[in-house]
Amino acid sequence: MYLLTTQDINDLARELQKTHAVYGPQVNAQTGQVFFDLLAESELPDLDAAIPSMPVKEILFPQMERILKYSYDAQAQRVTLEKQYGEKPKVLFGLRPCDLAGIQCLDRFFLGQEFVDDVYLAHRRQSLLITNTCTRPWDQCFCVCTHTGPAADEGFDLDLTRLDDGYLVQVGSEKGQALADAHGWKTAEHRRLAEKAAVVDRCVERFPDQAKDNKAWISRAMNRITTGFVKHEIWEYIGQQCFECGACSFVCPSCSCFNIEDVTLCGDSCERLRTRDSCSFSGYTRMAGDHNPRAPVEDRRNKRFFCKLSYTQSKKYLRPGCVGCGRCQLVCPGDIGLPNVVQYIRRETTE
């Protein structure tokens, strides 16, 4: 546990930029919208910026990625394969705890099961995760309901918390410890933990006034969803509001579905693209032979909420799939972001 000044933090970011691709929060000047994106040279992460509008999974699991190129030389009868993704070491500087929770879900999906995804592993293996405790909630936040914030518990390499006189830095991994040791940072006294706890408490206290957009007592909904006791009419009502845009999956930090497509280039070569996919699309669930077990839109919708909130699914992620960032509610042209669906289900329970 160390105490660093803002200057120390900035120096760290600059130093890491020499050897790593450093990603961090930035504010788009024209729109004021926050993105977690590659920092330009000499650009510093804006640690006071709001929760990024798009999830940080963009860096580890991009919307569209070229993963392979292959070509066939007919004359020599030779096939050549080329790997298209890079393995540049990355730093995710100033992650919000909800986005970290999203990465943990992705880790368990891409790395923690029967198969290990090479592409994701290549991005993830050399990533250094530096989290930033939220000192205030934003309108859309409900991480207190999903146990993903305002502070991160685990999974980071370094964790920053802004205190009155600097940043409290906690170490979460050997990689993080090595970094601390190399810099000889000033050790923080034990009382600083109480200061951090106060910061987190103050943040939680601000939720009722500030984070008004979404409330989702997901533990209540989990039971209903797991046991399948949600009335069909509720799903129908939800399905009617689905515009099948896929936005909820694209902005969800824990959604991991993807599509693979080989695109023919000019000549005899072909490129393999991986793009994000969504369970809201009927082409996603259609099987060979044209059977679609989830043909009606409401069936596809409830699949998403099963995936996020049922016990069986949560066992795989070791936590609920929802991380409380509220982005799905913001981008939904209907009114069926996850927090609202939880409300619909709970309303049904109370009725």
Place this chain on the structure above:
Amino acid sequence: MNYQACVCNLCGTGCGQFLKTDGTRVLGVAPIVSHPVSKGKLCVRGWHANELLNTNERITTPLIREDGRLREASLDEAVSLVVRRLGECNGAADEIGLLASARSSNEDGFALRRLAREVFKTHLLGVGAEAGHRNSMDSLSHAFGYPGAVGDLTRIDKADYILIVGTDIARQNPIIGGNLHAAQRRGARLVSLSSSRTQMAKLSTKHFQQKPGTKALVLNALAKALHALRTVNHARHADIDRLAGYTQYVNALRTISSVALENASGIRYEEIEEEAQILDAARSVVILFPSGISGLDKRTIEAICNLAVLTDRMDDPQSALIPVAGISNLQGSFDMGLSGEAGHSVFGSLADPDSPLRALFVVDHDDGIIRNRERIAALELVVYCGAFRNAFMDLADVVFPLTAYNESDGTYTCADRRVQLTRKNTDTPGAGLPGWRVYQAIAEQAGYTWGWRDAAEVFLAITDAIPAYHDLTHHRLAKGFGIHWDITAFPAAGQMKFHEVQIDYPKSPTCEEFPFALMVGKGRHFWHQNNLMRKTLIPRREYDQTLLLYPQGYVEICPEDAQKLKVKDKWLVHLTSSTGTSMKIAVKVSPDVQPGTAYIPYFIKNMISDFLIRYDNAFSAGEESIIPVRIEEK
């Protein structure tokens, strides 16, 4: 920051879109949260723009046809060839036709019109979806004094009463659909008038499911009820009764018989009277209707305009009347003067085998509907300009590569007259140029000096020439999210008038022999003949999976009719029309359509080319077109 703000080009809503780009390739998409219309939302098309913009099916170099094959050429060579060959034609005698694109920017459109008039000296100009939109523009001009939307799309967010006539906005312009749904949730009364139970109808407070072809009648009946109510209440509203056409209109409304109304439309007058009471109480009214290729017919749009004027709510700061365009710059194309002129129709010339047409200059055309293919193939010269490879290239003698919407600066005018600027954020693959540069190069070669160095200078010329754009500049448009063009540039703006109406009770053209009224329906992932969507990955898959389920296309009928015909979902049937065309097609059983009606989606090529295209009416009457058909079990 790899995220660059721009305007989505994939429908007429004009949503705010970020493209994630490294300058050479588009890597991803994000919505703009602060955009006043889209408010951080995008539809399935907008979310997959990165896939479209990454396609390998780009035109990357000028091409010239030699010995039947297209070969690469330099820009100079292609320009010289076009100038020489078009120089041999007499534009003033209607020998040269131009087909513009409603997706091109205003700058490109303006330059193209100048090329047509100044260089080629031709009046033969047209835009793909013009027939439907011209009806809207003419009707709005007559009723409100200017050819454009009254009010704007943000008024959906505050209006008391919202009427949606026709179309499934949830599919054609999903983000507007989303805003309408949000309005309904906050307590606005959302009323849909459509013959099938669309998603929008399901999300509405009230759905009037009228029989096909009777929208105008129902709207006039609503006007009658509203007028009667106000007469009874002695409510005198402004000077509505002094407006031109008032007496004729009101007299015509009075003749509406409730019995005949119910017989023709299937809707009871009492139900309409109840609705009129709610409409009367509303302080602000927003009316939306589809405009473009599958828009409404003239009489329906006139009925909408009349009703809007009669409500006497159009001056309210929260009221609006908006022709919702399906194509990004349809409104702008009309503003730039690219639609055909009376007596000079490029489509008419193509359809007429005896027309003097010898050469055709086409920009970015949708490849699903190349009408009059034989006629075009027989022309002496066909020039095609476009960003994406397209079936029209097979007919072209010369091809020019254009930039995609994010590869050059340009302004786009969306459905509600909002002019928005998109800045170049990615390099063009190959030698693609903005349209105006290509047209300027042709003009220069022909001896004209336009002297534009960038798109901002073209826009300056636009502001000089087009009064409604007089106070706009790229500099002004770069801030915020666009500016609505100035309606006061039209001297008659604000002087409302009624359209002359005739009340009739459309009888269904169906008969015992052809008992089904066949109409053109919509598919969610289908848009613009799929010229663009076919070049994406996910939306194309969604479209393809419909085709896999129904490889020969489908016709939607209701469960009762399916039972009568003894057919089930996916079974093949024979569809025979009253003029003798027939096709084999699968049945899709849907509870959302009325008995006696059938919907054929507007996206399967042979449906359009072999079946629908024989019906002029299917295009001119847009959504209201009805083809009487017989459906027989195979």
